[in-house]
Amino acid sequence: MAISGEQLIGASVRRGAAGEIQAWSPIRGQVLPETFGGGDAADVERACALARGAADPWRRSLPEQRARLLETVAEGLLALGDALIERAHLESALPIARLQGERGRTVGQLRLFAQALRDGHWCAATLDSALPERAPLPRADLRSHKIGVGPVAVFGASNFPLAFSVAGGDTAAALAAGCPVIAKAHPAHPGTSELVGRVIQQAVRELGLPEGLFSLLHDAGTALGKALVAHPVIQAVGFTGSRRGGQALMAVAQARPQPIAVYAEMSAINPVFLLPAALAARAEAIAQGFAESLTQGVGQFCTNPGLLLALDGPGLQRFLAAAAPLLSAKPAGTMLTPSIRAAFEAGAARLREQTGVETLVQGAAQLCVADAARFIANPLLHEEVFGPAALLLRCRDEAELLAVAEALEGQLTATLQLDQADTQLARALLPVLERKAGRILANGFPTGVEVAPAMVHGGPWPASSSAAHTSVGTAAIERFLRPVCYQDLPPELLPPALQPHNPLGLWRLRDGKPSPPEGKT
Incomplete structure (x- = not known):
């Protein structure tokens, strides 16, 4: 797969017109020959318009569809073979063995989220039966589950060009939650980012999914990132980087007419x-x-x-x-x-x-x-x-x-x-x-973060901007979900997770007690 230096906006490729970006190779001690066109406000607008169009269909998609997308991306990353590892090594100086392990982690977390989607606990389906005879007041039929918040902006990290970047944990969690993703490539590894982005773009195309599900933008500075966070279509942000960078994005997010959450993993001395x-x-x-x-x-x-x-x-x-x-x-x-x-x-x-x-x-x-x-x-x-x-x-x-x-x-x-x-x-x-x-x-040391359901990678300020959440493990999906309750809706209007006959075969909480799908105990 060739590197073209173009941005990936939905199903299209477009050369950014806001200046040129070249990666510095710490291995060679010089800039690499490929140039990447920087994005501008028009590129942000185009990507956000496509994400807006994809948001409702993807939010209402079946868990199996989302799982298949994540698995297809995982397979595509492996299919890139040595080309991906060699490019990441060239742009980051990280050892080949370390990058091979990081690719394994990236693939593993995509597959872990696919497994979690099929399990269904993430949506927290809860049913409280109507009590029409209750005195002094009756109770309506109440049902709730969690849905994706909407399009998410993801910022690639400098120190993990695979696991915390374009197809990393934030992207995997957002897509699993039913949220389109607009990723901003880190300027230190734009070629690696493009290779990974093309895998996601191709997976969306192969599966016949809405093209606005994923876009990848380039920018060497901060203007495009701030414009992305400020755009009204974006409903949450995933960021891994410095405290100063996280605070800058949080300030933009809080200054919007509709403030949004920035899930920033920032600084710690551990x-x-x-x-x-x-x-x-x-x-x-x-x-x-x-x-x-x-x-x-x-x-x-x-x-x-x-x-x-x-x-x-x-x-x-x-x-x-x-x-x-x-x-x-x-x-x-x-x-x-x-x-x-x-x-x-x-x-x-x-x-x-x-x-x-x-x-x-x-x-x-x-x-x-x-x-x-x-x-x-x-x-x-x-x-x-x-x-x-x-x-x-x-x-x-x-x-x-x-x-x-x-x-x-x-x-x-x-x-x-x-x-x-x-x-x-x-x-x-x-x-x-x-x-x-x-x-x-x-009796250990903190370097090394296992990708597992029990993992917590976060903490009180300034380790992260939200002590209630983790950026690693299946619980990371919670950042991009919100609960919705349905009161007395006819069964035919309910989402599948809450329909009486439980078509998704989920464990649900019914009248305060765990309720298994038919045939399971």
Whole structure:
């Protein structure tokens, strides 16, 4: 499949006229030859008009139709073979093995959503029977389920050119919910985005679905993205990126005559609590795991362990003595883009320059050490440094450790390295961490997010813009659904999920009790 540099607007391809975009290859250290035409307001209008036309038919489509689309896209991504992996490698410098795994994850989450659609729990079909004889007032027949909110704008992420981009989790969840998608390609990997976008466009065409179900637009700046979020057709936004970028889109969304939700996954430093018994038992092993996690993918993960907390003492000294040479020996890696490299270097330098901060390792990875009181008093120490940099806090006692936990902003993850003797301290920390993080780990490290129904990838601000939702796992579909109740509608007007004879064969909640489809218990 050739890369043309064109935008995909519904079933058509169109060269954008608002300037040219070229990808920088960190592998080659130069721009790649293909040029991509940037989109403008007219392209946004055209894509939104098509999405508007597709919204009602797709929202009312059967779950099997949606599942088949997702599976067809998954099959198409695999059919691209090495061409997709090689292009993503060229544009991102991510290792081939990592990208092969990311493609597997992308395909896996598309198939997982297809499975969830057939299962049917996502629509929350609920039936409350009429009670005409109830005193003092009768009850009407009430039935409710969840429907897609409407067209969704999805912004590709820089650090996951497949799993969090054009056919990534946001797109899979939105399409599964019954929402058309207009995707904005990330300018760091426009060729990869076009290859994936053409797979989706082709799948829509092959299955005879409304063409406005999917469009892909290009823009190197922010104007097109803001115009997309401001357009009245768009009803929700999926975004993975910086806090500044997420806040900018949220400001646009809230300034609309009809404000909409922006589901933004933004920044986190993902604290790791090194509890004393665990350090006493295995400080060196914990240091090894930490060094691998911090430098995995050149530290370009939103779940990177950027903050360590421990009680001062011999166990901590053993940990530092083991971690420092491990990190110092790590070779320099190629980062995704020159701007990400520059931001990392600036952030790492800012961290080193803060009063009371000691630099233990400075090189391909950075490890700094400070007292807990410095962290609590200095907001700059709470900021994410996107890359392989971490800050370790020495705490005088358990009370100070708990005080630091209370001072944390919202996080995607919090990790407890603990042994049995640490149970009491861990029990004291848990209520705080439950308020602060979306995922709490024990004796692991936060890099790596399993795509599964129980996964939560989100958290209180600023980890995400909505602590009530996840951007990974089947529960991610909830972001793009809303409930509708039908009162006393004739059976022939009810949606299939709520019809008396249950044609979709769903588990439903009837009069407050789970009700299986016929033939199931």
